[in-house]
Amino acid sequence: MYTRDPAFWRAGAIASTLFMSAVLVILAVNSLDAITPGGSHVPLYDVINNQISYSYDSARGEYVPKIGGQELLFNHEYSETEAKALIGKGKMVIQSRACMDCHTFFGNGAYYAPDLTRAWLDPVWAEYPGTKRGDAMAAFLMHPFRLGYHEMPNLHLSRDEAQAAVAYLKWMSAVDTNGFPNGFGVAQAK
Numbered sequence: 001m002y003t004r005d006p007a008f009w010r011a012g013a014i015a016s017t018l019f020m021s022a023v024l025v026i027l028a029v030n031s032l033d034a035i036t037p038g039g040s041h042v043p044l045y046d047v048i049n050n051q052i053s054y055s056y057d058s059a060r061g062e063y064v065p066k067i068g069g070q071e072l073l074f075n076h077e078y079s080e081t082e083a084k085a086l087i088g089k090g091k092m093v094i095q096s097r098a099c100m101d102c103h104t105f106f107g108n109g110a111y112y113a114p115d116l117t118r119a120w121l122d123p124v125w126a127e128y129p130g131t132k133r134g135d136a137m138a139a140f141l142m143h144p145f146r147l148g149y150h151e152m153p154n155l156h157l158s159r160d161e162a163q164a165a166v167a168y169l170k171w172m173s174a175v176d177t178n179g180f181p182n183g184f185g186v187a188q189a190k
């Protein structure tokens, strides 16, 4: 019987490893289009010059970000290069201050504080008359005040650091997450 021959099983193991490796390569190349800025799911960095909203797409049966007309951040129109640098700095601020120790991004992180994937869209930022959404959010990051969950500690961000983090969060809110729920996993304060 050929099934008694170790060479048969060796050949089977090698063939399936090669096949699955090829599948992995195809999947990786295929998802690059979705995860690269300017690809199908991630906007270019200069999306921070635009209005971003979130609405129900009945064809897809899920909420999707919608990119609207111009809505400048900090009264400045960023070129793609400037926006990329600012968002890169925001990423460094977010990593160095370990925001993920309390928050989640795309559901990854800690569950103490709200998911930040769509924090840009929180209606609370529009409740400050005379203050633009981006400025209200940067002010919050520099001097956190009680929003309703637990209290966020003051991380002593400079204005530049807070603005860079806001740019990162605005850009992130425009990422198409295939319907990942908005306002996910918030631990409620007792």
Ligand code: HEC
Residues within 6 Å of the ligand: 093, 094, 097, 098, 099, 100, 101, 102, 103, 112, 113, 114, 115, 116, 118, 119, 122, 124, 141, 145, 146, 147, 148, 149, 150, 151, 152, 153, 155, 165
């Ligand atoms: C020690 C825990 C902790 C850390 C670290 C932390 N936060 Fe927070 N954050 C909170 C809590 C708690 C809230 C909710 C505040 C409230 O409800 O009053 C919050 C709220 C927020 C909000 C408002 C969310 C919304 O949906 O309106 C933003 C934006 C935010 N944090 C950004 C950040 C950023 C950016 C960092 C890193 C630079 C960070 N946080 C680090 C605990 C933290």
